[in-house]
Amino acid sequence: MSHLKQITSFKPSYAPSIITKWRSSRTGLQLLLVEQERATVEGYFAVATEIEDDSGCPHTLEHLIFMGSKKHPYKGLLDTLGNRAFSNTNAWTATDSTVYTLTTAGWEGFRLLLPVYLDHLINPTLTDSACYTEVYHIDGDANEKGVVFSEMQAVENEAEEIAGLRARKILYPASSGYSSETGGLMGALRVLTNDRIRQFYHALYRPDNLCIIVVGTVEKNELIETIAKFDDELPTLDEANPSHRPFVDTESVPVLVNRVIESVEFPDKDESSGHVLISLLGPSILDEVTNTALHCLFMYLTDSDVSLFRKAFVEIENPLCTEILSYTDDFKNVGYNLWFQNVPTEKLENLPGQIFKVLLDHVERSEFDLRQMQDVIERERLQFTLSAERYPSTFANVGIQDFLYGSIDGKDLHTAKQLTEYEAIREYGIQDWESLIRKWVLNPAHVLILARPSAKLASDIRKDAKLQLTKRRQELGKEGLQKLASRLKIAQDENETKIPDELLFSFPAPDPAKVKFIQSVTAKAGLALNEGTVKNEIQDIISKDNGEKFPLYLQVEHVKSNFASISIIVSTLPVPQDLLPYLSLFLQNFFSTPIVLDDGIEISYEEVVKQLKRDTISDQYSSGFEGEFEELLTFELQFVPGNYKQAIDWFQKLIWHVKFDVKRLQVAVDKALLAIPSLKRDGSVVTGSALRRLLFTPRSAKRALDDLENEQVWRQLGTDLKNRPEFVIDRLVSVRDHLFAAGNLRILVTADVHQISNPVSSWHAIVKSATGASSSSSSALLAALTPVPRSSVNVNKGLSGTAYLLTVPSTESSFATLVAHGFTDFKHADIPALAVATAYLEAVEGPFWRGIRGNGYAYGANLSRSIESGMNQFRVYRGADVSKAISKAKQIVNDYGDGKIEFEPLLIDSAISTIVGALAEADNSYYAAASRKYLQESIKLLGANSTGKFLASIRTVTGSQLQAVANKYLKPLFDHQTATVFLACNPVKINELKQEFVQLGFNVVIDPFGVIEDDGNESGSGSEEEEEEEDDDDDDGSEESYDEYSDDD
Ligand SMILES: [Zn+2]
Secondary structure: OOOEEEEEEEOOOOOOOEEEEEEEOOOOOEEEEEEOOOOEEEEEEEEEOOOOOOOOHHHHHHHHHOOOEOOOOOOOHHHHHHHHOOEEEEEEEOOOEEEEEEEEEOHHHHHHHHHHHHHHHHOEOOOHHHHHHHOOEEOOOOOEEOHHHHHHHHHHOOHHHHHHHHHHHHHOOOOOHHHOOOOOOHHHHHHOOHHHHHHHHHHHOOHHHEEEEEEEOOOHHHHHHHHHHHHHOOOOOOOOOOOOOOOOOOOOOOOOOOOEEEEEEEEOOOOOEEEEEEEEEEEEOOOHHHHHHHHHHHHHHHOOOOOHHHHHHOOOOOOOOOEEEEEEEOOOEEEEEEEEEEEEHHHOOOHHHHHHHHHHHHHHOOOOOHHHHHHHHHHHHHHHHHHHHHOHHHHHHHHHHHHHHOOOOOOOHHHHHOOHHHHHHHOOOHHHHHHHHHHHHHOOOOEEEEEEEEHHHHHHHHHHHHHHHHHHHHHHHHHHHHHHHHHHHHHHHHHOOOOOHHHHHOOOOOOHHHOOOOOOEEEEEEHHHHHOOOOOHHHHHHHHOOOOOOOOEEEEEEOOOOOEEEEEEEEOOOOOHHHHHHHHHHHHHOOOOOEEOOOOOEEOHHHHHHHHHHHOOEEEEEEEEOOEEEEEEEEEEEEOHHHHHHHHHHHHHHHHOEOOOHHHHHHHHHHHHHHHHHHOOOHHHHHHHHHHHHHEOOOOHHHHOOOOOOHHHHHHHHHHHHHOHHHHHHHHHHHHHHHOOHHHEEEEEEEOHHHOOOOOHHHHHHHHHHHOOOOOOOOOOOOOOOOOOOHHHHEOOOOOOEEEEEEOOOOOOEEEEEEEEOOOOOOOOOHHHHHHHHHHHHOOOOHHHHHHHOOOOEEEEEEEEEOOOOEEEEEEEEEOOHHHHHHHHHHHHHHHHHOOOOOOHHHHHHHHHHHHHHHHHHOOOHHHHHHHHHHHHHHOOOOOOHHHHHHHHHOOOOHHHHHHHHHHHHHHHHOOOOOEEEEEEOHHHHHHHHHHHHHOOOEEEEOOOOOOOOOOOOOOOOOOEOOOOOOOOOOOOOOOOOOOOOOOO
16 A cells, blocks of 8 residues: 655646645655656656765765665666666755756656666665775876766865855854765865765665655656555654754754955966855745845846946946856755856955945945836746746756755645745835845845965965875885775776676667657748748748748747747858957847937936846847857847737847947956956866867857957957947947848747737838838848858868867866867768767767776766767866876777677667657757757758657667768777867876877877966976866856756766
């Protein structure tokens, strides 16, 4: 008999879902089901984890869970089965919980994996050899290794980590789990024992401390049966001796009495800018109204160019920082944090005082803007509603928080039925807001962390690492090292027990045909009809609104959604090359500029930003479309369908009524320059930027938009804006005219067409502005649409054989990208085989995974192909030993290419299934599915049902075809005659890497951008600073509540 008792069930008023929760009366196990229409089923298995130290037990355990269960003692079984069942497993560890995830295309695969996964959680093997390889060990060369150790090594010296941990250690007493680094500090990981991990496991991984959350379309009865069966095998909860509920049953922490200001240092050679963090403690997490009010208050202070703090510190000449992020720690009492990014070092000291003064003045001078706050509240409510519709994680997070801190009778969860908290705070008057600010922000004690860059620290860390290595080598001696090498080998062999084929075959592979992909309905107007006509009910609506005579290009993707979006996609090709350097500035200015209307009335940028936010849910521009075709630009507005006409009006005003204002432009330039040092601190940014700047010609927009490429451009623009502003403005006008010429516009509308009126004729004003025609019925039809530009034509020739080495003093890890020429035809016959070969080699627990990650050479390694640019890539992410990672990958590819190792049929099936799963996941909401359909069918011109055709084609791929593509396309990635290497590493490693690449036959170029300064200390490696690169983080003050150490690659 099932002990699962339903404790609550309801339909949220704002999202098409049903939420039901059960709890086992016998074991305390919890199950939460969120029924939503999706192609994937997602599982989140949450464990509350409270620990008083920085040992990293929660995080190491997260890794060890995947190393095998008592019933299934095979490392990687979950991943291997997952590969067969269109599934993906992952996990993250936060300060207060570890959450394991399972994403599957369709219910069938989910049902198959669920019991096996849960068995891993409740019966893991936790062997010593798994702990040895995964957590920490010293290898035969005396290097410190271990998957978790390397992972933490890569982040421990980042400014955000250092400042965030320090703030928590001040805000919470040492005995509080909230002050712990649950990821594990390097020093603590070195001495962590498996016994300690096991002890932690037994204390926390109990049925009553586990909540299973499932989101998607499931067979409900089968789900309940599966969980009930799992529950039956669990030990009975001892009611007489109730377990301690992590955090909830722990005594509350004393409130900080005095304000604390502290400086921390982070390593960086460039000492020009640091950061400021403000942390304070808010109300109980169960006080939803006050927390929503505080959340909206912090948005009011930071979320747009006209917010109080941004106006005071960012949107000024000589800004005091480049970005202000607000985020929360969703603990028992919610922690509120403000992060001021890239503060000029000499201004660090004074900034905190200014921040509080600005806020105090705002209150004391009664300047609180109630109207603006009302807009913020409405926008936040809509954004939550949108994410509840679009992302499975939204309700999963609601469920996790409720599991961690809510009452176990489901009462607190039930408040998710309605968004009444937004209604409540809409009633707040100015006085209510002012007293909220005083009570929770101005009056309480808080923590201020000034994060300062230190060149000395960077050099000390480097020297110390060298010293320790030498010391270890000496102390261990040859014999000691040999012992360690063989100990590691034994542990690895123990971990690698082969999974018996019978076991794998005992799980029937699910039927791919049962995976239901989401479909949007396409309709076309104007020039879009030239790409082929369609017949359906939506097309009838479009045609009735004069769609055929529409003089521009318009495509509609009809979806089931309460939200709509418009994207205007333009080619950069019509922009003359000498104007490309103005592109970045043009984009930065786009959504935050003054405008002048036809009647000559000027609207300030503040008003533009405010009104735009009122009418829309989000505004953004991006390079490319859906992350591809980076010679395109996309401008997008999202809004509720009722605001369709307003959204179109906004585009018309922002494009054709822009007033380029010298002051606004100067601010954009100052901000961009201030942000550059922090970009140069990120190894993956540095590598990506070097690739764009070196591999592409100056004709490429991809290169022209690279932030580090633009460092000199910005400086010049700053000078020009002072000396000859008209010159700059003329060029920006010219950029606008080229980008938004009638024949260069592709308009994509994604919406429930039944919810918008006049889908075509609403574009009247834009037609007029773009074509100069007096009315949209004018048959001034366009001659032709600009073709979609390809970056493949902008690839520099003759780079093959070169290895570009760049240095990043602030990182311990290395990052590398190897590229070689591929093909540019989206219908190329080798695509299916190359897709399968790639999925095969980089599968979780596949050849790269085991050979590279498993040996501790790097956290991740993957292959990708860009048909758009005609380049294939191999990428090493967070490398501990990047040259070993590369040579291992080379050996693997050669072995498969030469036929020394054969592609196994079972694993080919798994690779195919991985592709199915990835596609379902990518298309997981109507919005995402519609965008990808547009990319496939209208940008790549693959025609209708391209996904279906692709899925059919990969099923016929054979082993010999895989071998052929490995030889043809993958071997060249590792061959010095065909490959180009972009690599970023700590300066200490540069000479060694140089020699290694020279030996491989590469022509090595160190510091290709010639920024060399003498390092001044040690070994005279002539190391240097590098450039880097593109931030697409249009940070919206995301409220990610924890440090994640996720295992994705
Ligand atoms: Zn991890």
